[in-house]
Amino acid sequence: MIDILLKYFPQLLNGFWVTIESSIIALFGSLILGTIFAVMQVSRNKITRIISETYVEIFRNIPLLVITLFFFAFVAPVAKKIGLPIDGFTAGTIGLTLYTSAFIAEVIRSGINSISSSQMEGAVSNGLSWWQAMRYIVLPQAFKISIPNLGNQFVNLVKNSSVLAFVAGLDLMYNANSIAQNTFDSLNTYFIVAIFYLIITMPISYYMKHLEQRFKGGAH
């Protein structure tokens, strides 16, 4: 086990960074998209509500692998023809972003709904527009309440980023498979890679559990 770790440490570390990079890019992308769709869903406009609900239901109910492979097998070659190179990493990260944004939209939406409606009414009666009230009063509180759930979504994101292995995304899982093939020692290789994944996911999920407990004990 130690000899595999020493011999392949640079390769493992590269994969580790690619996993983190893809997860963080996808996190920010899906936070932006998810927030937009959440606000669309609580707005009073029927059309935006239907668009957002359709988006969320579609991406929540289709496997991540289907979305990712679609971008890798179909969109990437088409984009290449018009001079826009999309590699496995990009295709995978786009897939992750779209998939996760549907879940984050749900998280933020329930966060917004849990903010008392008197906050919105108070802000509007003080002369703020609906958008201003949403932007400055409701959303900041909704984000704060959603932190534990968002953290759990990030853990899922890190775990799901392993689909990059299917599209040659050079992430941790992809490197794990190639090391396992080189060394013929899949048992120890997968053990080492498991530790690398746990280094990212365990602290976050324990911290989120702790936050959840604290939020439950709080004033809400």
Add this chain to the structure above:
Amino acid sequence: MITIAGLFTFDNFRYLFIGLMYTLSVSMISTIFSFIIGSIFGIIVYEKIPYFSKFVSISVDIIRNLPLLLIIFFVYFALPKIGIHFSIFWSSVVAFTFFEATMISEIVRSGINAVDIGQFEGARANGMNNIQTMIFVVLPQAYKKMIPPLVSQFISLVKDTSLATGIVLPELMYRGQIIYGQNSNYMVPVFVILAIIYFLVNFGLSRLSKIIERKMA
């Protein structure tokens, strides 16, 4: 002119349909097993048996925080090195079962926590022992509350079975890839068909769980 008429043959649809059956049967068998194992794990963690509960709870946390794909590869490629062999089908069932059991154990534990403490006391006062109280009084009430999270767990399992493409389980996603591998013009329609099938199954299930939830309330 792109021709895709050759895609819509009876054979192709039968081929995909058998893939869907693989997807559903792997999901169902894994759900049944993981329900049993997850309940046992959940009760052990809830009971706070010295050392043993701590050990189970840490093991559950470790498996929960690993990518499912890693567990699938581990079961199929690494376990044979220590003499444990499974076929492709059973490898995926074992991997999904353990991964889902850890998720379900969390659901069971919080379900038991949500049952009123008076129920425990009442059952004990009526002469039931610990195990009887758990099986006849607490668990039935806990399971009732757990139906919505269990259904959403099943939905994510149906989606996750597509990962078993990695060990060549002939499920829906894999068969889709085989079909568009024959002719690249089929790619977009195949992806659309796959998306529609997955969507219908999962959306239907989530609607069903909402109806059950409303009936129960």
